Amino acid sequence: MNSKKILCCVVALSSMLASCKNDDDQDSSQSLVGKWKVTSLEYYQCTGTTANSVRTCGTFAFCATWEFKTDGTTTIVYDGGGTATSTYTIYPGNSVGICASTCSNMTYAITGTKLVLSTVSPAGNDCLHRYTFEKM
Numbered sequence: 001m002n003s004k005k006i007l008c009c010v011v012a013l014s015s016m017l018a019s020c021k022n023d024d025d026q027d028s029s030q031s032l033v034g035k036w037k038v039t040s041l042e043y044y045q046c047t048g049t050t051a052n053s054v055r056t057c058g059t060f061a062f063c064a065t066w067e068f069k070t071d072g073t074t075t076i077v078y079d080g081g082g083t084a085t086s087t088y089t090i091y092p093g094n095s096v097g098i099c100a101s102t103c104s105n106m107t108y109a110i111t112g113t114k115l116v117l118s119t120v121s122p123a124g125n126d127c128l129h130r131y132t133f134e135k136m
Helices: 003-017 027-034
Strands: 033-042 052-055 064-068 075-080 084-093 097-098 102-110 112-121 126-135
Touching: 027 102
Parallel strands: none
Antiparallel strands: 033 052, 033 064, 033 126, 064 075, 075 084, 084 097, 097 102, 102 112, 112 126
């Protein structure tokens, strides 16, 4: 009789532990989903003619809102008018591929309502780019 009670307790405890979910765990692809406002664009580790610089929204023409959708597409709406679309794919290691006419591999980090996307290889102007966003 005691072994049946112990077995029942073990089964009950196992099912309760298996059903527990860590609220801190989040699907990284879902964490990108939503609207993000560009707050700055940094050019860094420049090797060509472009100088290292940080440009904030309002001081340059690249103020925009990026919307990452659950279907793997993005829509970029520029404050000065116009839109662009692309697709994105989440990879292990906080990496994301964003493809429009060409593809860029970037790393990303989300802290609270802040998203930082960074290029992993220099773009056409021989600089790495770091975009900082605020969640809308």
